[in-house]
Amino acid sequence: MIRKLLRRVFKRGEPYPHPVQIVEAREHGIRPEAVSNAARRTCATLQEAGHKAYVVGGAVRDLIAGIAPKDFDVATDATPDQVRALFRRARVIGRRFQIVHVMFGQETIEVSTFRAAHDADTEKDEHGRVLRDNVWGNMEEDAARRDFTVNALYYDPARGQVFDYHHGVRDLQRKTLRMIGDPRARYREDPVRMLRAVRLAAKLELRMDPTVQAPIREMAELIENVPAARLFDEMLKLLFSGHAVECLKRLRADGLHHGLLPLLDVILEQPLGEKFVLLALADTDRRVREGKCTSPGFLFATLLWHEVLANWETRKQNGELPVPALHAAMDEVLDTQGEKLAITRRIAGDIKDIWLLQPRFEKRGGRAPFRLVEQSRFRAAWDFLRLRAESGEAPQELADWWAQFEQAGNAEREALLKPETAGPKKRRRRRGAKNSAAPSDIPPPAFA
Numbered sequence: 001m002i003r004k005l006l007r008r009v010f011k012r013g014e015p016y017p018h019p020v021q022i023v024e025a026r027e028h029g030i031r032p033e034a035v036s037n038a039a040r041r042t043c044a045t046l047q048e049a050g051h052k053a054y055v056v057g058g059a060v061r062d063l064i065a066g067i068a069p070k071d072f073d074v075a076t077d078a079t080p081d082q083v084r085a086l087f088r089r090a091r092v093i094g095r096r097f098q099i100v101h102v103m104f105g106q107e108t109i110e111v112s113t114f115r116a117a118h119d120a121d122t123e124k125d126e127h128g129r130v131l132r133d134n135v136w137g138n139m140e141e142d143a144a145r146r147d148f149t150v151n152a153l154y155y156d157p158a159r160g161q162v163f164d165y166h167h168g169v170r171d172l173q174r175k176t177l178r179m180i181g182d183p184r185a186r187y188r189e190d191p192v193r194m195l196r197a198v199r200l201a202a203k204l205e206l207r208m209d210p211t212v213q214a215p216i217r218e219m220a221e222l223i224e225n226v227p228a229a230r231l232f233d234e235m236l237k238l239l240f241s242g243h244a245v246e247c248l249k250r251l252r253a254d255g256l257h258h259g260l261l262p263l264l265d266v267i268l269e270q271p272l273g274e275k276f277v278l279l280a281l282a283d284t285d286r287r288v289r290e291g292k293c294t295s296p297g298f299l300f301a302t303l304l305w306h307e308v309l310a311n312w313e314t315r316k317q318n319g320e321l322p323v324p325a326l327h328a329a330m331d332e333v334l335d336t337q338g339e340k341l342a343i344t345r346r347i348a349g350d351i352k353d354i355w356l357l358q359p360r361f362e363k364r365g366g367r368a369p370f371r372l373v374e375q376s377r378f379r380a381a382w383d384f385l386r387l388r389a390e391s392g393e394a395p396q397e398l399a400d401w402w403a404q405f406e407q408a409g410n411a412e413r414e415a416l417l418k419p420e421t422a423g424p425k426k427r428r429r430r431r432g433a434k435n436s437a438a439p440s441d442i443p444p445p446a447f448a
Contacts, residue, residue, distance in 0.1 A: 023162040038104035039072035054154035114142035177206040191222035202246040228342035242288035244281040273306040276391040297350025357381035364418040
């Protein structure tokens with residue numbers, strides 16, 4: 001019991017209690033109106049009930065860095081059941097980490113209870129990854145168990161103060177990414193932190209502290225121990241950070257891309273493939289920065305397209321028919337990725353729709369173009385074709401023709417149609433015409 005208490009009181013490399021720095025508004029620069037009304041109301045409700053409550057983590061970090069947060073999290077000393085009892089629309093979720101989702105209209109605030117520092121009794125797997133972490137603690141302990149110093153920041157909307165236990169504000173100002181505690185131990189506890197380090201460094205233009213960066217390459221294989229669903233969520237955050245191109249460069253430099261998209265290395269070794277992927281990522285970054293909608297299905301379709309192409313071509317050379325071969329190639333590539341990334345059924349459906357429409361762009365005669373522009377995924381598929389043309393894989397004239405055809409009226413569309421390349425269709429015989437038609441009225445066979 002004494003040893004357990006001492007382990008709780010003194011963390012390796014992080015003495016407890018850790019001195020806290022209270023940063024006033026004139027120093028951190030957070031404007032109260034930049035904090036969502038839902039987050040302020042959540043903190044106020046908890047504080048009025050006698051609890052401590054703060055906006056925490058990434059939202060505080062981004063506000064100080066001058067970036068608009070995508071969402072807001074709250075940390076409190078109230079237990080999940082106490083939090084749920086204070087709000088009309090709230091639910092407890094999670095196994096490994098129990099949290100409460102508090103809902104205000106369309107916005108959801110994630111509320112977590114302060115957690116204790118890990119000790120010898122923390123449940124871990126054989127690699128050191130934490131499996132269960134629902135031991136409540138205080139604010140100082142909660143700060144010590146967070147990953148990076150820039151994420152261990154607590155903002156009190158009522159007083160406008162930031163509580164900083166690990167010099168996170170200073171690190172943001174110095175553009176440095178530092179880990180709380182021993183980086184190797186923290187990566188073993190949660191290998192996703194390696195991906196998070198890459199994402200934060202790219203997003204905030206931070207220089208990784210050498211102790212943070214050095215172990216990543218040799219410990220990258222721990223990513224294979226992460227549940228597929230969680231890895232997929234982290235991949236989405238990385239790819240839609242608005243800095244996907246920079247993230248990809250850093251992933252490759254640190255040897256992490258092998259554990260994420262095993263086929264990505266193969267794609268990037270092909271001149272067309274690398275150009276196509278980088279164009280797609282740059283296009284996504286632009287849309288994120290402009291506040292436009294983005295699609296996980298579209299982006300993953302671009303990342304895996306050239307592997308599908310290679311698989312499809314091999315199957316056709318082996319005698320398979322083009323359409324069944326394409327379906328088989330798509331399934332094989334997605335199944336391979338499914339072993340690492342839990343791509344949802346809906347997203348996989350979007351990916352397949354985009355891929356399946358690509359061969360149909362070659363048909364520009366008859367009624368096929370009219371049917372294609374009516375497809376619900378036409379616009380996404382055309383954007384995909386546009387990227388193929390920009391990378392040199394497809395003719396630019398083809399992408400331009402479809403852009404013109406979509407915008408044209410019916411009469412203009414008819415004028416744009418290309419002549420049919422197939423032979424004349426065999427005329428369908430009218431019912432009952434067998435005996436009434438003269439032999440001279442029956443057309444010759446199409447192959448005559």
